[in-house]
Amino acid sequence: xxxxxxxxxxxxxxxxxxxxxxxxxxxxxxxxxxxxxxxxxxxxxxxxxxxxxxxxxxxxxxxxxxxxxxxxxxxxxxxxxxxxxxxxxxxxxxxxxxxxxxxxxxxxxxxxxxxxxxxxxxxxxxxxxxxxxxxxxxxxxxxxxxxxxxxxxxxxxxxx
Amino acid sequence: xxxxxxxxxxxxxxxxxxxxxxxxxxxxxxxxxxxxxxxxxxxxxxxxxxxxxxxxxxxxxxxxxxxxxxxxxxxxxxxxxxxxxxxxxxxxxxxxxxxxxxxxxxxxxxxxxxxxxxxxxxxxxxxxxxxxxxxxxxxxxxxxxxxxxxxxxxxxxxxx
Amino acid sequence: xxxxxxxxxxxxxxxxxxxxxxxxxxxxxxxxxxxxxxxxxxxxxxxxxxxxxxxxxxxxxxxxxxxxxxxxxxxxxxxxxxxxxxxxxxxxxxxxxxxxxxxxxxxxxxxxxxxxxxxxxxxxxxxxxxxxxxxxxxxxxxxxxxxxxxxxxxxxxxxx
Amino acid sequence: xxxxxxxxxxxxxxxxxxxxxxxxxxxxxxxxxxxxxxxxxxxxxxxxxxxxxxxxxxxxxxxxxxxxxxxxxxxxxxxxxxxxxxxxxxxxxxxxxxxxxxxxxxxxxxxxxxxxxxxxxxxxxxxxxxxxxxxxxxxxxxxxxxxxxxxxxxxxxxxx
Numbered sequence: 318x319x320x321x322x323x324x325x326x327x328x329x330x331x332x333x334x335x336x337x338x339x340x341x342x343x344x345x346x347x348x349x350x351x352x353x354x355x356x357x358x359x360x361x362x363x364x365x366x367x368x369x370x371x372x373x374x375x376x377x378x379x380x381x382x383x384x385x386x387x388x389x390x391x392x393x394x395x396x397x398x399x400x401x402x403x404x405x406x407x408x409x410x411x412x413x414x415x416x417x418x419x420x421x422x423x424x425x426x427x428x429x430x431x432x433x434x435x436x437x438x439x440x441x442x443x444x445x446x447x448x449x450x451x452x453x454x455x456x457x458x459x460x461x462x463x464x465x466x467x468x469x470x471x472x473x474x475x476x477x
Numbered sequence: 478x479x480x481x482x483x484x485x486x487x488x489x490x491x492x493x494x495x496x497x498x499x500x501x502x503x504x505x506x507x508x509x510x511x512x513x514x515x516x517x518x519x520x521x522x523x524x525x526x527x528x529x530x531x532x533x534x535x536x537x538x539x540x541x542x543x544x545x546x547x548x549x550x551x552x553x554x555x556x557x558x559x560x561x562x563x564x565x566x567x568x569x570x571x572x573x574x575x576x577x578x579x580x581x582x583x584x585x586x587x588x589x590x591x592x593x594x595x596x597x598x599x600x601x602x603x604x605x606x607x608x609x610x611x612x613x614x615x616x617x618x619x620x621x622x623x624x625x626x627x628x629x630x631x632x633x634x635x636x637x
Numbered sequence: 638x639x640x641x642x643x644x645x646x647x648x649x650x651x652x653x654x655x656x657x658x659x660x661x662x663x664x665x666x667x668x669x670x671x672x673x674x675x676x677x678x679x680x681x682x683x684x685x686x687x688x689x690x691x692x693x694x695x696x697x698x699x700x701x702x703x704x705x706x707x708x709x710x711x712x713x714x715x716x717x718x719x720x721x722x723x724x725x726x727x728x729x730x731x732x733x734x735x736x737x738x739x740x741x742x743x744x745x746x747x748x749x750x751x752x753x754x755x756x757x758x759x760x761x762x763x764x765x766x767x768x769x770x771x772x773x774x775x776x777x778x779x780x781x782x783x784x785x786x787x788x789x790x791x792x793x794x795x796x797x
Numbered sequence: 798x799x800x801x802x803x804x805x806x807x808x809x810x811x812x813x814x815x816x817x818x819x820x821x822x823x824x825x826x827x828x829x830x831x832x833x834x835x836x837x838x839x840x841x842x843x844x845x846x847x848x849x850x851x852x853x854x855x856x857x858x859x860x861x862x863x864x865x866x867x868x869x870x871x872x873x874x875x876x877x878x879x880x881x882x883x884x885x886x887x888x889x890x891x892x893x894x895x896x897x898x899x900x901x902x903x904x905x906x907x908x909x910x911x912x913x914x915x916x917x918x919x920x921x922x923x924x925x926x927x928x929x930x931x932x933x934x935x936x937x938x939x940x941x942x943x944x945x946x947x948x949x950x951x952x953x954x955x956x957x
Contacts, residue, residue: 381878395802397893405569432584562729565881572719572720728885743915747928765930767928
């Protein structure tokens with residue numbers, strides 16, 4: 318186990334485009350290189366790609382599953398947490414991390430972004446949602462142009 | 478109890494402007510007039526104003542509380558559900574409704590919008606978030622210009 | 638809605654013997670007669686029988702469902718709360734009540750008894766679990782010999 | 798990380814006697830020696846003693862916390878899962894394990910035993926609850942006389 322315990326969540330859809338999967342895999346790869354433990358929802362798509370990337374570098378991967386069976390975890394999850402809580406597990410994913418990297422994503426990802434921002438957990442976005450409230454842009458999601466930049470920004474925010 | 482069981486959630490911040498509170502109270506008022514049961518998070522701000530409006534018309538109000546003590550419910554909640562689940566209760570609020578009306582709102586409300594849309598539960602917005610994804614406007618939140626329009630649109634979507 | 642808001646949970650298996658169903662129905666009947674709102678897990682067996690008894694007297698019934706679809710509620714549930722939390726909803730059932738009446742029951746009921754006692758919520762037992770810890774009888778579950786006695790004891794404990 | 802992923806939960810009170818702490822520490826020690834990952838509720842008492850024992854042998858320890866702050870974890874938890882779900886996290890503790898070892902314990906532990914047995918997850922007991930239902934002894938909790946026997950029985954049940 319890494320000595321300094323840093324946990325970063327990667328969130329995104331259980332289905333995604335090949336381009337998004339590539340981004341996620343590079344994010345996972347870079348997190349592991351930086352000795353950061355990867356937290357995710359444990360399923361396919363973005364989650365699987367990120368876990369694959371982390372595993373390829375010997376990183377630790379945690380999958381917080383919505384269902385009641387650990388076997389639903391993607392094959393790169395080392396620590397499956399079996400919640401059977403459905404989408405309420407989204408809260409657990411973001412709260413177990415010190416920063417969140419959102420890649421693409423659907424409405425489940427949007428709920429996770431909301432939970433993270435509500436808890437003061439920074440969110441870095443790669444090609445994901447952007448938000449306006451009452452006609453004004455909300456710039457809480459910190460944009461990144463590349464996986465390396467996303468990881469670098471996330472780690473910097475944790476360390477500060 | 479109303480015969481036809483229709484449940485609509487009103488979501489929004491536990492702190493809000495007087496203008497938003499007025500909108501929420503009118504929404505609650507109108508829901509009760511239409512024999513719709515009001516579901517909310519049970520606390521202050523938008524939630525309290527909506528419950529107050531519903532109560533003034535003899536409506537039924539359900540408050541799904543994040544904490545462990547029913548006494549935290551605003552005084553217009555008739556049915557307090559005590560979850561002690563923290564923000565994971567947001568999922569329960571939206572899933573217990575057939576449509577959601579979002580008024581103003583912060584990041585907790587954003588998470589509820591995400592959970593609702595993820596579950597195919599329609600969201601009507603009054604001066605709330607607007608969303609873009611990957612540079613494209615997402616028009617899933619149905620805008621309303623007034624409390625009456627919001628309730629009317631929500632009921633229409635349930636009935637269809 | 639009753640003026641004095643008293644909530645009592647009835648817990649027990651989703652499958653039960655005809656004798657247990659009769660006990661549950663009488664408990665529901667008596668709760669409604671005493672203007673107590675019935676909380677339960679919303680499914681069949683003991684839960685359905687208790688809701689049936691309460692409904693026959695015009696009582697209010699709340700069903701806190703483990704699944705994601707309100708249609709799973711038994712037909713006597715007036716207020717379905719849709720959690721999709723699986724068994725974690727057991728905590729919500731007991732915490733939303735001021736006292737709990739356990740009838741028969743399996744391991745799910747046992748978990749609810751544990752959650753109730755952990756929270757200082759009194760548990761009245763009708764033909765249910767009895768507990769020993771480290772070789773010594775634990776008498777926290779208050780025995781009752783009849784539905785009427787169970788309801789009477791539960792209401793007395795709330796009022797005190 | 799161990800190659801064969803076996804997860805066993807150790808459950809028991811956040812306060813315990815020195816004798817119980819010793820039992821828990823030996824259980825943790827033995828789990829780590831057998832390359833089993835330890836799951837627990839992450840707090841003090843039995844949980845801390847078990848994590849301490851596992852850590853002393855280089856074992857991996859997961860703490861599934863009820864609160865919203867990872868800093869509440871005992872200092873031997875390597876993987877803190879931050880749920881903010883209160884006691885609903887008890888379900889996550891047992892479902893994330895393939896077997897459960899209960900040591901001493903109060904009503905929270907009783908709820909976990911109920912959740913485990915409800916899910917068909919075997920429970921080994923060291924000086925813990927014993928159960929009767931409707932006047933008949935329920936022998937679902939498998940007794941063990943020592944930490945080594947508890948771990949050995951738990952592993953055997955997983956492997957079968």
